[in-house]
Amino acid sequence: MLFLSEQEKHNWAEYADTIFRHRVHPAEYDGKIRKNLVPAFHFYIATYLAAKGAGEQSVRWLETGTLCEEDGLFCCAFLLGFLKRHENQLTKPAVVFQDPRPFIHFAGVPAMKEARRQFVRQCSHSLPVFKKPVRFMDIGCGDGGLTTALLLHLVESGNVSEVSEILLVDSSPAMAALAEKTVRSAFPDAVIRIENGRIQDCSGTIDQKYDIAMSSLAYHHMPLEDKRVHLARLRPWIDHLILFELDANNDTPDLFSPELALSVYQSYGRIMDFVYSHDAPVDVVTDCIDSFLMTELVSLLTEPRGTRSDYHMLRSQWNSLFSEVLGPEFSLRCDSSSCSDEHMSLFTLHYGRTG
Template identity: 80%
Template sequence: MLFLSEQEKREWTNYGEEISRTFPAPGHYDTKIRKNLVAAFHFYIATLLAAKGSGKQSIGWLESGTLNEEDGLFCCAFLLGFFQRHENQLITPAVVFQDPRPFIHFAGVPIMKKARWQFVRQCSHSLPVFKRPIRFMDIGCGDGALTVAVLTHLTETDKIPGIDEILLVDSSPAMAALAEKTVRSAFPDAEISVENGRIQDCSGKIDRKFEIAMSSLAYHHMPLEDKRVHLSRLKPWIDHFILFEMDANNDTPDIFTPDLALSVYQSYGRIIDFVYSHDAPVGVVNDCIDSFLMNEVVSILTEPRGVRSDYHMLRGQWHSLLSEVLGPEFSLRCDSAAYADEYMSLMTLHYGKA
């Protein structure tokens, strides 16, 4: 992932304030911007204008931004298409996860499937051999497919002799219901418990031991200060915490800041490109983008910390959090890339007791 220098942050902020007042033609500031970040700058200006109610003025910035996009980062083009479908407004078009199908399509994109399989393998490599059947907690279980994949692989590799209980936690009633059906079908002899809510709503109610707690692309749905609180509540009840997350700078930067826009441009630009590159009906692809990924993008770019829905953190921030809250009883067992390129990575982190 690329970052701005402190001077560039100040300059982009000043340019954004000037453009919001004077509405110059797109391209006016291009010579002042690092050449490989011109498209990202246009994305920043376009989202800043749209968030402040100037959606029509943002179109020109997106159109010119697309002319500078390269390396599979086409976030200006993606946002331009989104605006065309939503009357030039940076608004959330749906309640995220109300319908499981957009997420299921996202999880089935080839690069995501490969990354999820790498996560499954990495969990197996870093977890110890358990001598007794385990209790397993999935925080943000989605449709339950990853729960099944992880536990099946742990069984096949003789890491676990059986499963006593699987606790599924998800805030979406539709997701939780689908996950329960999927997991119950795969493990009919295990006790299946379902908590339909966020981990923030139930972390204080956990009252039994779980050998493994897993969270895949879910623990980022709260800011750093809340992550710390709820992880500390989980700590007495778990032996291993395994995390699958996107390495991105979407937590601590404040609303309308250049570093937040640049992080979104790179991380979501790459993810959305994965979805559009997968051969599927246009309606299905757009539904996945609009009802899932763009919901998150709009929230990050238009709502302040504490209100927005997503707070992806950088790898180093995750390590600081996990070592601070779980240490010294827990130590790092795995830090591996499930997918990585210059702009975005998906990572597996595992902290466990000795």
């Protein structure tokens, strides 16, 4: 992922204020921006303008930004299409995960399928062999597909001989119901428990030990200060924590900050490219983008910390959090990329109880 210097952060924020007040033509600032970041700067200005109600002006910045995008980063083009579908307004078109189908399509695109396959493989390499029946917790279980894939692989690889209980935690009733059906079909002899809510709502009531707790693209739905609190509440009840996450700087930067926009441009731009590159019906792709990814993007770029829905952190920040809250009782067992390039990374972290 690319980052801005402190001077660039200051300059971009100053330029945004001037552009909003004086309606400056996009080309006037290109020479002041690091060449490879010009499209990202146009994206930042466009989102800043759209969030402040200047939709038509935002579209002009996206149109010029689109002309200089390359290398699979087309976030200006994707956002331009979104604004044109929504009357030039940067507003959330849906409630994320209310309908499971957009997420299920997202999880099934080739890049995500391969990243999840790598995650499962990495977990089997770092988790120990369990000599007793395993109790498993999935925090943000989604449709249950990854839970099923991981546990089946752990059984096949010899890490696990028997799964005795699976706790599925998800705030979406539709997701939780689908996950229960999927997991129960794969493990008919296991006790399946459903916690329909966020981990923030139930971390204080968990009072049973779980051998493995997993969170896949879910624990980022709260800011750092809340992650710390709820992780501390989970610590006595888990022996291994495995995390599958997006490496992005979307937690601590404030609303309208250049660093937040640059991070979103790279991370969401690359992921949306995965979705658009996958051969699927246009209406399915558009629904996945608008009802899932763009809904999250709009939240990140229009709502302040404490209100927005997503708080992806940098990999280094996750390691610092786990070391602070779980250590010294837990130690790092795995820190591996499952999908990575210059702008975006999906990774696996595993912290296990020492001893």
